[in-house]
Amino acid sequence: MVSADTNQGSMMGILSVILASACVACAARASASDAPSIDRDGDSSRDSDAQHRIHNAKLDLWLHGAFDTAATAIGDESSIAADLEAQLARAPLRHGPVREVRRRLKRDLGLGDDDNGWASLMHNALGVRGGGGAAKEDHASRLEKRVAELSDKFGQPFADAIAQNEAEHKADCAKSCELFYCADDSNAKRWDPAEHIDTTFASYSFGSVPPEDFSDEFRFPLDLIKVTEGAPLFSAEESARVIRQAEEEGVDKNEYKSGKYKLGGDWLVNLPNTRSWFNSKLEHVLFPLLHHLFPEIIRSPAVLRAHSVSLLKYNHTHSRTDVHIDNGILALTLAMTPQSEYTGGGTFYEHMGADNVLPMDVGHGTFRPGSVRHGGHRVTSGTRYILGAFLLLEDHVEHVRRLKNRGSELRTSGDLQGAINHFEWALALNPRCTTCLKDWAEILLSQKEFAQAEEKIRSALDMLEGLDSDALFTLGLILSEQGKDDESIATYQKSIELNAEDAELCYNLGIKLGGRGDKKGELAMYKKTVEIDPSFGGAWINMGTTLAEAGKFEDAELMFVKAVECEETKSKAMINLALTLQAKANNLAAGGDLSGAKAAIDDAAKLVDDAKPLIDAKVALGGANSEEATFQKQLRPLRVQIHRLAGQILAGMGDMAACEAEFRTASEKYPDVPGLIEALARVLDLQGKADEAKAAREKLRGLV
Numbered sequence: 001m002v003s004a005d006t007n008q009g010s011m012m013g014i015l016s017v018i019l020a021s022a023c024v025a026c027a028a029r030a031s032a033s034d035a036p037s038i039d040r041d042g043d044s045s046r047d048s049d050a051q052h053r054i055h056n057a058k059l060d061l062w063l064h065g066a067f068d069t070a071a072t073a074i075g076d077e078s079s080i081a082a083d084l085e086a087q088l089a090r091a092p093l094r095h096g097p098v099r100e101v102r103r104r105l106k107r108d109l110g111l112g113d114d115d116n117g118w119a120s121l122m123h124n125a126l127g128v129r130g131g132g133g134a135a136k137e138d139h140a141s142r143l144e145k146r147v148a149e150l151s152d153k154f155g156q157p158f159a160d161a162i163a164q165n166e167a168e169h170k171a172d173c174a175k176s177c178e179l180f181y182c183a184d185d186s187n188a189k190r191w192d193p194a195e196h197i198d199t200t201f202a203s204y205s206f207g208s209v210p211p212e213d214f215s216d217e218f219r220f221p222l223d224l225i226k227v228t229e230g231a232p233l234f235s236a237e238e239s240a241r242v243i244r245q246a247e248e249e250g251v252d253k254n255e256y257k258s259g260k261y262k263l264g265g266d267w268l269v270n271l272p273n274t275r276s277w278f279n280s281k282l283e284h285v286l287f288p289l290l291h292h293l294f295p296e297i298i299r300s301p302a303v304l305r306a307h308s309v310s311l312l313k314y315n316h317t318h319s320r321t322d323v324h325i326d327n328g329i330l331a332l333t334l335a336m337t338p339q340s341e342y343t344g345g346g347t348f349y350e351h352m353g354a355d356n357v358l359p360m361d362v363g364h365g366t367f368r369p370g371s372v373r374h375g376g377h378r379v380t381s382g383t384r385y386i387l388g389a390f391l392l393l394e395d396h397v398e399h400v401r402r403l404k405n406r407g408s409e410l411r412t413s414g415d416l417q418g419a420i421n422h423f424e425w426a427l428a429l430n431p432r433c434t435t436c437l438k439d440w441a442e443i444l445l446s447q448k449e450f451a452q453a454e455e456k457i458r459s460a461l462d463m464l465e466g467l468d469s470d471a472l473f474t475l476g477l478i479l480s481e482q483g484k485d486d487e488s489i490a491t492y493q494k495s496i497e498l499n500a501e502d503a504e505l506c507y508n509l510g511i512k513l514g515g516r517g518d519k520k521g522e523l524a525m526y527k528k529t530v531e532i533d534p535s536f537g538g539a540w541i542n543m544g545t546t547l548a549e550a551g552k553f554e555d556a557e558l559m560f561v562k563a564v565e566c567e568e569t570k571s572k573a574m575i576n577l578a579l580t581l582q583a584k585a586n587n588l589a590a591g592g593d594l595s596g597a598k599a600a601i602d603d604a605a606k607l608v609d610d611a612k613p614l615i616d617a618k619v620a621l622g623g624a625n626s627e628e629a630t631f632q633k634q635l636r637p638l639r640v641q642i643h644r645l646a647g648q649i650l651a652g653m654g655d656m657a658a659c660e661a662e663f664r665t666a667s668e669k670y671p672d673v674p675g676l677i678e679a680l681a682r683v684l685d686l687q688g689k690a691d692e693a694k695a696a697r698e699k700l701r702g703l704v
Contacts, residue, residue: 050077054084139217139396147399150428158425165402173305173394179269180306181279181287188301189284191292198231201293204358207351208465211369212433213329213398217297218369225349225358225368226293232363233285239336239362243385246274251311264313265385274311278387282306286332286365290391293367294330298393304330305392311336312386314345314379323350323469323499325435326370327405328390329398335386338362342382349374350498351467371401371435373468378501400430408439416443434460438471445478454478469499473508480512488512503533510542519546530562537569541576548576553584571618574611575631575638578604582642585649594653601646608639640666640673647679659683667696674703 054077151159176182183189206222218224246252251274254266268275287301298304307328333347339361346357347366350373357377360366370390392398407422420443423436437460444453457475461468472495479488492509499505510525523546529539544559557580563573585600612635618628643666650659663680670676677700684693 050081053081139214142216143399146429150425154421154425154428157421161403161406161422161425162399164406165399166397168402169392169397172307173392176305176307176392179275180309181282182305183283183287183302185300185302189288190301191288193292196231199228199233200230202227202229204349204352206369206372207349207467209432209434209463211329212371212400212404212430212435214297214396215430215432224294225366225372227358227360227366228364232361233289233334233365234281234363236338236362242274242277243336245277246271246311246385249273252313265311268309268311271311275309278306278309278389289365290330290332290367297329297396299395303394303396305394307390307392309387309389312376312388314342314376314384314386323373323375323502325373326388326390327401328370329393329396329401330391331368331370331389332391333360333366333386333388335360335362335364337383337385342379342384344378344380345384346377347374348377350469351464353498373470375499400426400433400436403429404433404436404439407436411439411443416447419443432463434463434468434471438468438474441474441478445474445481448481450478450482454482466494467498469495469502469505472498473502473505476505476508480508485512485516489516500528501532503529503536503539506532507536507539507542510539514542514546519550522546534562535566535568537563537566537573540566541569541573544573544576544580548580548583553580553587556580557584571611571614571628572631574607574614575634578607578611578638578642581607582638582645585645589645589649589652594649597649598646598653601642601649605639605642605646608635608642611635636670640670640676643669643676644679647683651683656683656687660687672703674700677703 147159147162151162203223204225204227206224208222210222211218211224249266249271251266251271252264254270255262255264268278282304287304290304291298291301339345339359346360348355348357358366376386403422403426407419407426410416410422411419420440423433423440426433426436437456441453441456441460444450444456454475457471457478461471461475464471466472472491476488476491476495479485479491489509489512492505492512495502495505496509506525506529510522510529513525514522523543526539526543526546529536530543540559540563544556544563547553547559548556557577560573560577560580563569564577566573581600581604585597585604588594588597588600611631615628615632615635619626619632622628643662647659647662647666650656650662660680660683663676663683667673667676667680677696681693681696681700684690684696
């Protein structure tokens, strides 16, 4: 965030944005004019020229993602400049520019592409992230001032929430040190590039929005996703030993739910031997490396804390994760399985596109701030293990994340105003907290405050450059609730372009397309839904309903059978399947296939009878206004119709005794339905049972 406390803070914030905006131009700036030149003894321009080259080389190295810009050469400034320029020739390229930043800054400052002021500001931007010597107020001082200001504004509840954050952070850090390696400044190991000369790093764009906490320290350009290349951090053989050890501890037998999907694996707190290996890696490799990669936020390896660590197993039954953010200021992922042992898999970042999976073979790692949206890509065959860890910094309390998380917990518990307060406080600390805006919009949606909800979610999407499938999904819901169906459909379709494997999204789009009359598109979305999640019963039911309405009863029957297998929709699917079988029986009887008709109507009768106790139990739990209560009201007329059609089919087959039994059972079960008693009387007449027929009609007259 740009600090409003001092002019220096404001300028530093502006320069950080300028730096991001100029990343494309600067990344390509190493030219012949920057090449080493012949120095002349006694030339007064020598020192200034070397200093200029050092300045430019450092800036270009940093923009390329190489943050350790200390020269390895020993000598005068000219030698140092030459060394830095040699490093630049080997530096990795960034993944891509941060597009929105340049547009926003140039609009705010009124600068054109050729404006001299732009170039001048850009030339002095190196001081933002080390190397230029520009003074800046430290994070702790800025935060203390901001918290004091907001405590005056929001009062004691805000101050109490901040104190709770600090207490929880302290407790979490202490707990981390009980389970995972923690260093102190006297023994913390450092990353030595000379010892890891064959391990390099590719840097990728974090997207258009900086991390939710400490954004003023991370700064632009946001090339904050670091992936190792070249020599791995540990060998395939070492990784195989770790996996065998973890499987001996039962990691492959466990599963748990993460969002919409089930994952295999377990937390390392439950895998002590695996945790021992990981702790060794924290001490000797991972903590030193993280300090090396993120020196602007990690003052020493001694402040790092491993907070939540798990070993995850992906296969065709536990194939992927939701798109999500991680619950820590930093996160790491280690590849534990060779790529040759599985198909699919890998990590994708939503702002890069779901199909742009970052490659990472066994022994390699990805290191990043936790608040970037990402997911585990689907594994279609084989087995893939990864080790993931969320990290804290002992000397940095993540107030924004903790306020946002507590707001989500309050929302779940029903305290919506408490949740809104926490989201508002988090946004006061960081107005670019897009997850705060998204969660707040969902509360407003539930309160039917559609205009305010739309304003919040569009603000988030504007900052995210539209690259957030969850936010687009929420916007689609808001538009749908306002009757803006065409806009809603277009928004859902944009969301699917980002994350085509969101079952709920595909299902909602199917409903909207069906409402517009696009039956083909509707069925395609339902089909996509169940491909993603075969247990999504609502999609099976809607597919069956659409097919039945088109007269395709055989196909509809198959869809409803699938829906019956889904526990959540079982009773509803049983009723729909019974209705389909009833229609099928009627068609077969009209076509002369009485045996087929009897089989279909018998199945329909059994489904209704089996569904009744399930529905009655749900109504008892859910109350008279539940959806199940509607189905309960349908049971009686449906069962009467099935009795009547079954009796007619039996009569057509000439089995009058069975026909009589059918109508007698029906009239006893529903003695207040005149049509069943009249049908019984007619069957009795046909069999010459006049006295019984007369008694039935007398009963019928009593009803009338």
